Amino acid sequence: MNNLTVFNRDGQLYTDSREVAEMIGKDHAHLMRDITGYIEVLNQSKIGFVDFFKKSGYKDAKGEERPCYNITKKGCEFVANKLTGEKGIIFTAAYVNAFHYMEDKLAGKPTKPKKISLASFNHLLEINVRQMKAANQPATRIASWTNGMTREVLAPFGIDVPALPDAVPTTYDATEMAKKLGVYSKSGNPHPQPITAIIKKVGLAPGETFTTETTVHRGGKDVPDVRYAGSVLDKVHKWLDAEGWPNPIVLGKKYSVVYKERH
Structure with a gap:
């Protein structure tokens, strides 16, 4: 009715x-x-x-x-x-x-x-x-x-309500993840290297990685900027929890870290 x-x-x-x-x-x-x-x-x-x-x-x-x-x-x-x-x-x-x-x-x-x-x-x-x-x-x-x-x-x-734009998934690069999780180097900057090592350890599912525009590095070499889905941030967080937020983080190499307040 x-x-x-x-x-x-x-x-x-x-x-x-x-x-x-x-x-x-x-x-x-x-x-x-x-x-x-x-x-x-x-x-x-x-x-x-x-x-x-x-x-x-x-x-x-x-x-x-x-x-x-x-x-x-x-x-x-x-x-x-x-x-x-x-x-x-x-x-x-x-x-x-x-x-x-x-x-x-x-x-x-x-x-x-x-x-x-x-x-x-x-x-x-x-x-x-x-x-x-x-x-x-x-x-x-x-x-x-x-x-x-x-x-x-x-x-x-007769009321035309604008449609919402399609939701854009939130993604992070390794540096942004380090800042979100409070993983910093001794110099006081977000530490992306151990984050990348943890990502390799936990593994990625299809659709969890995105390649954006390339960045020109030293020597004129174009290197793709890799971003990760929010689920990857969760995986890294869970790994750190399970390992007790170790210092150093040992995954092939030793990464000395300083844990700060998470954002």
């Missing part, structure tokens, strides 16, 4: 809690319980709940009376604030579109989709940020997902 029915009751626009429950994938009884909790909080704060929710009822298939709530646009925003991820985004877009459609219809305006308000758009962004912080996944992966979802949902409203 991707559309909400909005109706006019005594000059106030509402949607039905049963439709809201279906759209957000929640059992209606559970949503009723949540709304009852919201009303209790509003009452304790001396904020009238009638601007958000109104008690109502319906007859079930057996003809028995069942409770439900009529939910205003403000009430829908209240419900949406408790949601995260895809459900929150889709529900927010749906209720904004449905209420705008009915408002335009009652005002005698053309009932074409209306651009989403800035406040609602900001709400969508807040949902995305909350999702990124809550999810136990890499931020780049979550950012890509939320960006794609936001683009898809907001496109019908």
Whole structure:
């Protein structure tokens, strides 16, 4: 279900809690319980709940009376604030579109989709940020997902959200690894030689090494600049941990090192 029915009751626009429950994938009884909790909080704060929710009822298939709530646009925003991820985004877009459609219809305006308000758009962004912080996944992966979802949902409203550029993997050369791990020479500079020796010791998997532009060294010889994937940095770190951060590092040669604060 991707559309909400909005109706006019005594000059106030509402949607039905049963439709809201279906759209957000929640059992209606559970949503009723949540709304009852919201009303209790509003009452304790001396904020009238009638601007958000109104008690109502319906007859079930057996003809028995069942409770439900009529939910205003403000009430829908209240419900949406408790949601995260895809459900929150889709529900927010749906209720904004449905209420705008009915408002335009009652005002005698053309009932074409209306651009989403800035406040609602900001709400969508807040949902995305909350999702990124809550999810136990890499931020780049979550950012890509939320960006794609936001683009898809907001496109019908005429809002063009720029796509994120493809994520560029973080790579390191041996000197940068030495600095990250705090492996320095006695002269006080990052010490790439022992890092390179450790890399040879632990081995590389396919795709863990990258050759960039060459650098001209003494004698006019072009030497490729080799960079390594972040996983190689992890391997070197684990090797140092396993060996107890030795000094010197002995791998064919002896490398005297000074360990400093890691970056």
